[in-house]
Amino acid sequence: MKRQRIGEGNQPLICTPLVGKQRESIRLELHHVLEKRPDLIEWRVDFFEGIANTEKVLDLAQEIKESAGDIPLIFTLRSVREGGQPVSLNDQEALKLIEAICQKTEVEYVDFELSNSEEAFKELRQVSLESQTQIIASYHNFEFTPESEILLGKIAEAQRLSADVAKIAVMSQNLHDVLTLLKVTLNAKETVDIPLISLAMGQYGTITRMMGGVFGSSVTFAVGESSSAPGQMPIEDLRSVLGILQKSIGQV
Template identity: 30%
Template sequence: MPLPFAPERSPAVLVPVLAAQPADVLTQAASLAALGAGERPDVVEWRADHLATLDAHHAAETARAVSGVLSPVPLLATLRSADEGGAAGVRNADSMQILTALASTAGVAAVDVEFAYGGAFVEEIRACARENGTAVVVSAHDFAHTPPVHAMVDHLLAMQATGAEVVKLAVTPGSPRDSAALLEATAEFTAHHHTPVMTMSMGAIGMVTRLTGHLFGSAGTFASAGRSSAPGQPGLAQLHAALRAIRAAG
């Protein structure tokens, strides 16, 4: 299933924007929006956790400005915690305020909410997002290892049970078999469920999942346009070229 907040393309290409100052965030976003058709990303993910001044007010202001610069490219707003690879060391109460502000900001197509915050936290963000027509991506990131296939499928099912519009799972492979296991879990989940999913193995060993994950059911893949947000993200131009080659071969 395609991402509900992106062009109906398999896979949707997402590019993160990471900067400490709003002016730099806007500059990066504008450069991505200015790329030609077929070269720009389908979605831009703005990582609010990298803001030097991080609170609900500054996050909402920056998101509003970024969405205006990007239009019509959709904006996914993310506040990644330090526990899951982000720069934000904020309290849960602060995270709630920031994510609620982002979910209610005009122009934000979707917000990312970490599953680890718990069901009540996720539901509160979802309620706010529903009122504002904003999609919710419920995510989980494992920077230590790759769980067994059945455990990854169960994790995706648990995230789906929150009512999220999209579920996302990123894991860390220790071998090529781990990357294959992630792809198997993706295929198993998407064979029986219609919630759009984004999955990836991180690092060099996991690169194959970023390039071919859509063949197994993953609806989106991430590329970098300068600074990457996770290990193993290919460059945007490289990813577009690889996807074109795969489509041509098919």
């Protein structure tokens, strides 16, 4: 059966990250993750020690995709400015690597940060359309939760740039931050035409990983083998919570 894509279905898809530093550790991590059958897999290539070697990255990305089979793969090169690992690539080199992923692998999604230039977005959009790879336009704030207007502006910008999916991730300091994110998610669900991924990191943010789908988030992230952000739950626990929510809402 063909797997759902982001924005399909009536509950959020569960995505698990791969954050290994070396090829063999990534292979082992992928083996454990696949046993848990997530809906999506994200390869955080900024953790990979061989990131400077394009051919190694392309080869491993295709290997991961082939092993994942019908599970869609997200290729993410998170920058330091948005919470990623330090890498030797500058922005232009990172763009060229992401374009190569679109052109030379079967990866379904690439993450591209909204902090990149509009010219870079247009260039990647053209490449991705030719390869039928979808772009997740993302915004991350690992320090705090911005005001609603700012977050809604980021989502609107993603749509303006013709992204296929918008993503916002913020750090929650309290329950008011959680409410801000959930309200923004519901607002965007009713006003934006592309699927949205929204989540809050940190202790309180765990609530959004469980409840975000009710408000309109299309994807939630869970720990398969290792965590890529604070607040991620084990995939087994998250799947149980989502099942209970779906059953309860269906009964109502």
